[in-house]
Amino acid sequence: MFFNALLLALVPAALAANFPVTIGANNTLTFSPDTVVAAIGDTITFTVVSRNHSTTTTTFSGSVCPPPPGGVGPNGWDSGFLSDIDGSLPTFTYKVVDTAPHFAACMQAAGAHCRAGMTFALNPTAAQTYTQFLANAKAS
Ligand SMILES: [Cu+2]
Numbered sequence: 001m002f003f004n005a006l007l008l009a010l011v012p013a014a015l016a017a018n019f020p021v022t023i024g025a026n027n028t029l030t031f032s033p034d035t036v037v038a039a040i041g042d043t044i045t046f047t048v049v050s051r052n053h054s055t056t057t058t059t060f061s062g063s064v065c066p067p068p069p070g071g072v073g074p075n076g077w078d079s080g081f082l083s084d085i086d087g088s089l090p091t092f093t094y095k096v097v098d099t100a101p102h103f104a105a106c107m108q109a110a111g112a113h114c115r116a117g118m119t120f121a122l123n124p125t126a127a128q129t130y131t132q133f134l135a136n137a138k139a140s
Contacts, residue, residue: 016041016043017038017039018045019038019042019044020044023082023106023118024050024053027051028050029113030117030118031055031104036121036123037122037123039096041096042095043094043095044093044122045092046093047091048083048084049084051085052084052108053081053108053113054079054082055077055106056068056076056078056104056105057072057073057077060103060128060136062140065105065111066114067105067106067114072103076104079092099123101122103124103133105118105137115137115138117134117137117138119133119134
């Protein structure tokens with residue numbers, strides 16, 4: 001009886017996945033991977049491994065770069081600036097709360113990192129692909 005209750009309590013945690021995303025690998029202006037497909041309850045843990053960057057939600061098209069402080073919602077996110085200049089490997093974790101596509105970028109340098117392709121998609125769709133978002137960011 002106690003064992004069954006314990007098992008049931010553990011099931012949700014066992015089903016939720018965490019997706020690690022590296023920001024600035026090898027000192028590049030990148031998120032890797034640049035796309036994550038995740039379910040409600042999953043988490044994404046961003047880790048900045050070089051320089052000073054952010055992960056901040058923005059619009060799919062139009063004024064993509066730079067993403068605005070606070071991020072674009074609903075259910076967006078904004079890590080704020082996370083500096084690895086001291087080698088601290090700062091992290092930011094987002095918990096997925098809906099199935100909508102979310103598009104994010106780095107807000108550094110007035111949008112220069114974003115326009116250089118420092119972009120990320122959570123649950124992109126056939127109508128709103130990561131490839132098109134990246135093109136929109138570069139052109140914004
Ligand atoms: Cu950046």
